[in-house]
Amino acid sequence: MGYNLDMVDQRFSVSIHIMTALAFHKGELMTSEQLAGSIRTNPTVIRRLLAKLVEAGLLESFKGKSGGVKLAKSPKEISLKDIYAAVCCDKKLIATPDKEASKQCVVSCNMGKLLDDVVNGIENNSMNYMSNICLSELTARIK
Amino acid sequence: MGYNLDMVDQRFSVSIHIMTALAFHKGELMTSEQLAGSIRTNPTVIRRLLAKLVEAGLLESFKGKSGGVKLAKSPKEISLKDIYAAVCCDKKLIATPDKEASKQCVVSCNMGKLLDDVVNGIENNSMNYMSNICLSELTARIK
DNA sequence: TTATATTGTACCTATATCTGTTACATTAAC
């Protein structure tokens, strides 16, 4: 059975693929089946992500026969940050432990806030970088 | 049993804690037992990370009685990038699928390289940011 | 009106990976 041996979180990558495919097809409707074919995965995996992208206002979906999804905005108005926020909003790029501090240890007592600041700094830096890359830049690279 | 309900990768966060504690103790030797106390985890978890930090040249370790680890450099010469590279070098911040492209689909055929470029851009951006935060800045925040 | 095709979920299994833990060989100080 062709299991993927790398079981880490690929939702962001797959979502970029989805959005790029939709942008490449110039706002036309595509089905989860078509997208799953391009990405070589199961349509349900795609639909799980589509639901989040719809919820975030990046896509519009249409049920029923000849339904599907399409971009809700122009590719110039959608950034990688938008996609990341839509799909991975529940998860930090870098995790911090949530254990209680060891009261006798000054370092331990300060570490919670220190790590939060560090991680937030890294995340904000990444989000800022991603907000400057838009979908149209990605489709421009497809030859 | 006090299991941590958040089973995501905390190696970077824990390593920052380790390095900050060692810097705070001004280059003195500390044992994995002491560090584990501050971090509230098992000494083996700490030693696994120490091994990587030693291998990367950030720490020196001493076996045997009254052994332990200490910083191999000044806190000003150690950045978050160094720590990240030492401990998480085997893992991308953002994962990409490694499936074969769907040959009939132009988007699919271009997506491998496109995603690599995107992810490398994000990683390089993060590494650059992290290279500008050094250990001495972290210890300065401990009150 | 009926058949069809699609989204949107719910649910389950397999897998990978990390954490926590025990155990022990190796090593160096005392």
Place this chain on the structure above:
DNA sequence: GTTAATGTAACAGATATAGGTACAATATAA
């Protein structure tokens, strides 16, 4: 020699994602 430390190996427990089946709801199309 005893002791206390690192460095690993091995294993169980927990979690999250991917992949997959099934089906209700829905809207087009015939």
